[in-house]
Every structure is written in C-alpha cells, then in structure tokens.
Amino acid sequence: EADIYQTPRYLVIGTGKKITLECSQTMGHDKMYWYQQDPGMELHLIHYSYGVNSTEKGDLSSESTVSRIRTEHFPLTLESARPSHTSQYLCASSGRQGHTEAFFGQGTRLTVV
Amino acid sequence: AQKVTQAQTEISVVEKEDVTLDCVYETRDTTYYLFWYKQPPSGELVFLIRRNSFDEQNEISGRYSWNFQKSTSSFNFTITASQVVDSAVYFCALSEGFFLGGGADGLTFGKGTHLIIQP
Numbered sequence: 001e002a003d004i005y006q007t008p009r010y011l012v013i014g015t016g017k018k019i020t021l022e023c024s025q026t027m028g029h030d031k032m033y034w035y036q037q038d039p040g041m042e043l044h045l046i047h048y049s050y051g052v053n054s055t056e057k058g059d060l061s062s063e064s065t066v067s068r069i070r071t072e073h074f075p076l077t078l079e080s081a082r083p084s085h086t087s088q089y090l091c092a093s094s095g096r097q098g099h100t101e102a103f104f105g106q107g108t109r110l111t112v113v
Numbered sequence: 114a115q116k117v118t119q120a121q122t123e124i125s126v127v128e129k130e131d132v133t134l135d136c137v138y139e140t141r142d143t144t145y146y147l148f149w150y151k152q153p154p155s156g157e158l159v160f161l162i163r164r165n166s167f168d169e170q171n172e173i174s175g176r177y178s179w180n181f182q183k184s185t186s187s188f189n190f191t192i193t194a195s196q197v198v199d200s201a202v203y204f205c206a207l208s209e210g211f212f213l214g215g216g217a218d219g220l221t222f223g224k225g226t227h228l229i230i231q232p
Contacts, residue, residue: 040224042225043204059221092158101160104158106156
C-alpha cells in the first residue's frame with residue numbers, strides 16, 4: 001500500500017491568497033512529482049524532483065513553485081492564487097531503480113473564488 | 114515527443130460483460146515503459162500494471178488482462194466479467210528516458226476512459 005499523503009484534501013480560497021499544498025511520502029523515494037488534473041480528467045506534469053535540492057518544471061507551464069529540502073517532503077506553493085488555478089493537484093513518488101511505478105496521493109482539490 | 118491516446122472517452126456496459134479499453138502511444142525512444150492506472154471516485158490513482166518496451170508478453174491478473182503490441186503501438190486493457198466496483202476512470206501512461214541524473218521521466222498520461230459498469 002502506498003504511503004504518500006497530501007493535505008489538505010479540499011481547499012477553497014480567495015483570489016490573491018498564498019497557499020501551500022503539502023505532500024509527504026514515507027517510502028524513501030528519491031523521485032517526486034506534481035501533476036495537475038483538469039476537469040476534463042487529463043493529467044499534466046507540472047513539477048518533478050530527482051532528490052533533495054533538485055526541482056524541475058514539467059511539461060505544463062505552471063505559476064506554482066516547489067521545493068525539496070527533505071527527501072520525504074515536496075510542497076507546492078502558489079504565491080497569489082487565481083481562479084485559473086482551480087484544479088485537482090496530485091502528488092506522486094517513485095523509486096530510484098529505472099521506471100518503477102509511481103505511487104500517487106489522494107490529491108488536493110483546489111477551488112479559487 | 115511522447116503522446117498517449119485513449120480514444121474512448123466513456124464506456125458503459127452491463128455488469129458481467131467483458132470490456133476492452135484502448136491505448137495507443139507514440140514515442141521516438143526504443144526503451145520506454147507503459148502503465149495503466151485506475152482512478153476511483155475517491156481521487157487517488159491506483160497502479161495496475163507496468164510493461165517495458167522489450168517485454169511484449171501479454172499479462173493476465175485475475176479478471177484483468179493486457180495486450181501489448183509494438184507493431185501497432187497499442188497497450189490495450191481488458192476486464193473480463195466486469196463488476197460494478199470496476200467503475201472508475203482508467204488512464205494509460207507512458208514514460209521514456211532514464212534516471213541517470215537527468216532527463217524527464219515523469220509520466221505522460223492519456224486523457225482517460227471513464228468506465229461505467231451498470232448493475
């Protein structure tokens with residue numbers, strides 16, 4: 001069973017607010033990812049990390065930022081939330097050896113009003 | 114660039130029917146990995162299977178089976194004797210590149226197929 005956790009599960013926030021979505025895993029995985037899932041279900045990679053102090057932007061441009069100070073923690077921050085940021089955000093992690101499967105958290109559904 | 118196409122947006126069948134979810138992929142790499150994930154209403158993605166590009170053997174796991182054909186760039190998923198609990202969105206995904214200190218190896222997902230199993 002996957003040990004990757006996201007908080008909060010649901011968040012409704014006003015425009016202009018700063019928010020941080022938390023993601024933690026207890027599997028010791030080096031690689032972590034953030035995906036954005038739009039209402040049409042499609043998933044897009046927005047950030048990834050190969051390990052501590054490593055962060056890269058994914059295929060979909062995002063105004064969010066990430067940090068990786070500890071192996072187990074990969075938070076995503078929006079400095080000034082906008083309605084266009086309304087989406088489901090999914091965090092994932094995977095092990096070092098080749099292309100092992102990624103384990104996903106339950107997601108954070110963000111609504112910006 | 115890599116791409117995954119799931120042409121079936123939604124499929125609805127009656128319980129106990131067999132159903133096949135199609136997945137077609139595009140990649141320039143000779144080494145890549147294909148995945149299927151299930152997303153139930155609770156929201157998390159549940160890993161179902163991983164297949165590397167050198168292994169074309171079909172796989173069966175209980176009521177689930179997967180047909181990988183490199184000649185047609187397809188990785189189809191069949192559920193036999195479907196059950197209501199199989200209702201979910203199913204994603205096919207592709208990963209290319211290696212973790213050798215560089216290169217993106219995040220997953221490229223298809224748009225998903227919403228499977229509805231009616232009692």
